[in-house]
Amino acid sequence: MPLPLVPLAAFALRTGAVAGAVWLVRRALVPGRTDQRAEDALDDLGEGLSLHRPADRALEGARQTNAAGRFRRTLTWAGGGVEIDAAWLARLRIRRT
Template sequence: MPLPLVPIAAFALRTGAVAGAVWLVRRSLVAGRTDQRAEDALDDMSEGLALHRPADRAVDGARQTNVASRFRRTLRWGDKGVEIDAALLGRLKIRKV
């Protein structure tokens, strides 16, 4: 019985494409660092979503919008559990040049 090469070749092409994409993304990553000031700011955030546009940042046609969000939950299964604490800070600055 002949070996069906078309399904094997299609699988090999898909696997190679995924491996190539992962390799490209991994190659472009740089080593990060932990900033204690940012860690403290994330720990001090209240739970929920906040969006604001500070008036003191609108200078010379520049606008700034800040977003902060925190989600904190504890999931339990029997006597064991997992705490999920996700925090997000974001800033979008738009300036006319």
Template sequence: MPLPLAPLVPVALRLGLVAGSVWAVRRAIRRNTHVGRTDQRAEDALDDLAPGLAVHHPGDRAGGGASQTNTAARVTRTIRIAGRSYEIDAAFMGRLKIRKG
């Protein structure tokens, strides 16, 4: 007795469409990204950040129609999962600079 394959066609088409979309997105991401680099000066600056969040507007950067806002944050946590402990250290620094054109 032959197997009825007609009910499986819509499922196969959906799965093929999803797989093709994922492949296309991954290929586009790989084509448009570049190999990163590690800057030791930036690593040292992130290690020197104090825990918490800081936002400030440096006065020496304002002038000539420009303004600048700097942010920095650091969070360190130790979590325990299944008898193992993991230390998480997340830090970032950002700058938003706006100039009148």
């Protein structure tokens, strides 16, 4: 009885392509680190969004805009619940060269 190789070959090619993509992404990742100062700054944020342009950062030919946001919610249901705490800080600096 002949063995149908076409379906096996298609499966092997697809699996190999996925494995190759995962290998390339894993190779490109850089190990991260946790900065406690950044963690403390994110914990100190108030809830909501804020956007401001500090006057002391407006140097000649440069502007800076800072943004911050925090979202805290607690979701509960019959079996328990989870707390969601998402916070971020951002800076956009534009300079003329």
